[in-house]
Amino acid sequence: MALPQAKLTATEDRLARLSMPEAPGWSALPRAAALARVETMGLPGRRDEYWRFTNPADLVAADPVPSTHHARQKTQVFDQMDRVRLVFVDGVFDAAASDDPALAGVEITRLAEAQEQDIHWAADLYGTLEAQGHEPVERPLAALNTAYATDGVLIRATGKAEKPVNLVYFHESETSDAILHHVIKVESGADLTVLENGPAAARFNKVMEVDVADGGAFHHVRAQGRDHDRRAVTHIFARLGAESLFKSFTMTVNGALTRNECIIDMTGDNGVAHVAGACLGDGDFLHDDTVFITHDAENCESRQVFKKVLKNGATGVFQGKILVQPGAQKTDGYQISQSLLLDDDSQFLAKPELEIYADDVACSHGSTSGAIDETALFYLRSRGVPKSEAVDLMVLSFLAEAIEEIESAEIREEIVERLSRWLSRHRG
């Protein structure tokens, strides 16, 4: 079917600005296939049902909206952790600022280098999970990423990783338009934690494909913050084997336009997948969490826990789905999306969905939008806690269920600390 003219023009304009790497090696094939997908699907537009709540114009436009760059912060959110840092500046790898990627139990290469090698484990994976992620909803910005990614990190965990891998993004050019594509393979019985933080670029398109083999465990914690004019679209495509564990948590503060998609396919029995997010938005802020979890095996557990605190005209979006395929008996699916609106100008748009084709399952979902609980607020104030501090405590209380999804107490405390500081800077 031919694309509508407006979509076709927008897609052509965007593609005209991009070019594939000169020596794509084995990635040439998946890149070409991805480009063909983009051309067939066309890039998203306002009219698309999947973008009903979030206008993708700035993510699709030929050029990024220029944005203020950010001096490298002296302290980073995961500084307390012993970790391997891999630094990208406006999407370009910065070897000098990065740690030596040698890590017991883990093999790390960069896409830009690996694609030139004759044989690489990621060759079979690059673009594969993304390609499978367009049913039943198309995700053209992810296909665009596969086609044009300039770099990324390929991580294979073969055992228990000695420490977390931290992808750090810096943003120094006001017009940078970064496209990074990471591929992660967690082998059977391996255990890996990936941390991500930093503003990245004026516009950022990131894909992370995560393949967790039977009995593997993958932990992901991401902090999106500081950059008020962030325009970013990110996709996580995960395939989970039997008895595997996948946990992803994202903290988002600030950001003019952030769309985080997470697409998880539970393909083996007894898997566990948790995706959570806590976000704080003040003013010119749009944050969209779009999650799609497919249960395609028995006795798997999935949780989606998304909490948004919005004020001064901020907008929060949640589109979440649990799809239980025929035969996925004993599925335990839970989804909660809630917003705390601190004023009447802010809004929360939610589309929670359950689609179930198995008869022996326990799935629940809920979505609420509400103001601060006046009784609890009074209780805190009656003990002498000033109103502004009491509101902050109530906000943290509201976010708690999402934050508790972070397994590491150390990271949890750091995230709470960051959120508290943000709150005290954004009173009124």
Place this chain on the structure above:
Amino acid sequence: MLEIKNLKASLEEEGKEILKGLDLTVEAGKVHAIMGPNGSGKSTLSYVLAGRGGYEVTEGAATLAGADILEMEPEERAAAGLFLAFQYPVEIPGVGNMTFLRTAVNAQRKARGQEEMDAATFLKEVRAKAKDLKIDAEMLKRPVNMGFSGGEKKRNEILQMAMLEPKVCILDETDSGLDVDAMKLVADGVNAMRSPDRGFLVITHYQRLLDHIVPDVVHIMVNGRIIKTGGPELALEVEKNGYANMIEEAA
């Protein structure tokens, strides 16, 4: 210490008058009890004094150690020395009991121009006071009132009161839902805080709490007013005959 004069208050939304001209003075060092049938406005009085929203004071005054509290924000009233033990303590998920207590203690100290209590001293004090109230360490770690039984919530209120060292303590039906042992713990906690420069206003439905916290003065509140004031014997009279006679007498 706490002086209430001709206090009249209505529900803000419905305009319905609940407190209809209430006079009451709690002197330092004294324990006053308020008894009265359900719906007579006892909780409303405690909320109006503590500054909860939703009520409009239409007439009268209330001062704490001479300061007009009705004009203050709830946190200012707390810093001025007012404490209300809630009839229904509120559960707050995700906020640790200790964090909450420390935030409260230090906020009040700051408001009074005192230095913050350091973490070690704070911890030592909480532990000692919690022990007296048989509140175990595990309870202190939990989020505020989450998963607490009715009795544990009431004991937690007393713990907060002990840590905040207020000038005037209002206890709203702190005995309701307590078994005899728990009531004794609560009463011991209150009695331990009795001092020449602190006043208590104990709201209760039943005489039995007053066996443990022996009041100096007992007031009978009906329909938004104090209709009778006397000594501890008044509580016994209520226990025996109910309120009907007193209401008739006052009419």
